[in-house]
Amino acid sequence: METLRPIVAASDRKMDGSFSLSTVQPGKLRIIASGFDARPMSYMDEGRRLGYEPATARAVCEKLGLEPVWYDFPLDKFYSQLSSGQYDVVWFSQPVTQKRRAWADFTRAYGRFDVAVLVRDESTIEAVEDLKEVRLGASADSTELDLINQLPDLEIVEFPGSDRLLPEMIEALQAKTIDAVLDDALLLLAVEAMNPDLRVAFEISTQMPFGIGVVPGNRELLDALNYGLNQLIAEGTLAKLWTQWIPYKPCPF
Template sequence: MNIRRNLLLASLAAVFALGAAAARAQDNVLRVATDATFPPMEFVENGKRTGFDVELVEAVAKSMGKQVEWVDIDFKGLIPGLISRRFDMAVSGIYITDERKKVVDFTEPYYAGGLVAMVKEGNTTIRKPADLDGKKISVQVGTKSVAFLTQNYPKAQRVEVEKNQEMFNLVDIGRADAAVTGKPAAYQYVRTRPGLRVIEEQLTTEEYGMALRKDTPELTRAVNAALAKLKADGTYAAIVKKWFSGSAATTAATPAAK
C-alpha cells in the first residue's frame, strides 16, 4: 500500500512540476497578432515575416526577456481577436483612435503617420483631398480609412477589399480612382510601382500604437518601458533608419501631435 501511495505521490509531483515548467515557459512568450500585408510595416519576404513593426516588436520582446509567438490574422480581426484573448498584443500599423481606445489600451505612440491618397500619375481630377468626393476610392476593410471616408467624403464610392495589395491593384488597373491608406504603405508602394503618386497634402496626421487588452495594464506598462529603453539606447533609431529614410525617418523620431 505504501509503495502504491508513494508511486502516486511521485506521479502527482511530476505532473505538477511539468505544469509549473509549462507555465514558466508560457510566461516567457508574447503572443502578437499582425496582418503581414502592409509593407514596410509588416510583410512576408522569401517566406519570412519582416518589416518595421516586426523588427521593433522582436526588440521589445527581447528587452522584456520574452520570445515572440506570431499570430497571422486579417486586419479586421485584430481588435476582436485581442479582446477574445486569442493573443496578448496586436501590432499591424494600427492607428490610435478614440473609438478603438474605448475597447483596448494602446502603448505610447511609436511612429507618426496619417492617411494619404494615392492615384495614377496621369490623374488630373484628384489633386487635393477635396477632390476625392464623388470618386471611386479603394480601402481596406476594418481600417481607419473606411470610417474617415464615410464621415468626410459621403459622396465617395468606397470599394472595400480584404488586403492592402488588392486596394493598390484596383488603382493600378483603373478600377478605382484612388486608394486611401497609411502614409508608410503608400510611399513604399509608389517607390516600387512607377506610374503612381501620393497626393502631397495628407488627409490626417495620426500615430501608430501597439494594442493590448484593458485587463493587462501591467503588460502595457512593461511594453512601454521596453519601448522607452529602446529609444534611449539607440535601438529604435537604428530600426527606423533601416526601414525609413529622409523625412519619414525624421517624422518617426519626432511623432507629430495628435
C-alpha cells in the same frame, strides 16, 4: 460587447531591471498580426518577418526577456482574436482611436504617421479639392474613413479588412474601377516605388499615433511594454530602427 478579461497575470520589475512576466505562453509574446505586404512597416520575405514593426517588437521583447511569436489574421478579426484569451497583443499598424480603445488598452506610440491618396500616373488629381465626384477606395475598418467628412463630395468604395486589403485596392485602382486609394502614407509611398503606373497625389498630415493593443486590464503587461519602448527611445535604438526602415521620413521621437 463581450467583456474582455486580462490574460497576463503579473509583471514585476526585478532589482536588475529585468521583468518576470506571465503571458499566455511562458517566455513568449503571442502577437496578432497580418502576413500581407505592408512594407516598410511589416512584410514577409522567404518566411522571414521584416520591417519596422517586427524589428521594434524583437527589440522590446529582448528588453523584457520574451520571444515574439506572430500569428496572422485578417485585419477585421484582430480584436475578436485578442478577446479569445489565446494571444497577448495586437501589433500591426494600429492607429490608436477611441473605437479601438473599446477593445484594447494601448501603449505609448512607437510611430506617428500621415495618410495619403494614391492615383494612376495619368490622373489629374493633385490636391484634396480634386477629389470631388471621385471613386475613392478605403478600408471599411480604417481610421482614414474619419477623414471622409472633411473631403469634397465623392463616392466611397469600402474594402473589407482581409489579408489582401491593400493588393485588392491597388488592383481596383489599376483596373480603373476606382479612381484613387486613401491609406497610410508610408504604405502608399512603397506602392508608388514598386509601380511606375501609380503615384502618390498628395499627403494629409495627421500624425496618427500607432500603438500596441493589449487586453483591457492587463496593466502589468502594458507597463512592461511601455518600459521597453521608453528604453528604446532613450538609448536611441528606436530612432536607428526608424532610420533603417523609414529613411525618407524624420523620426518623431
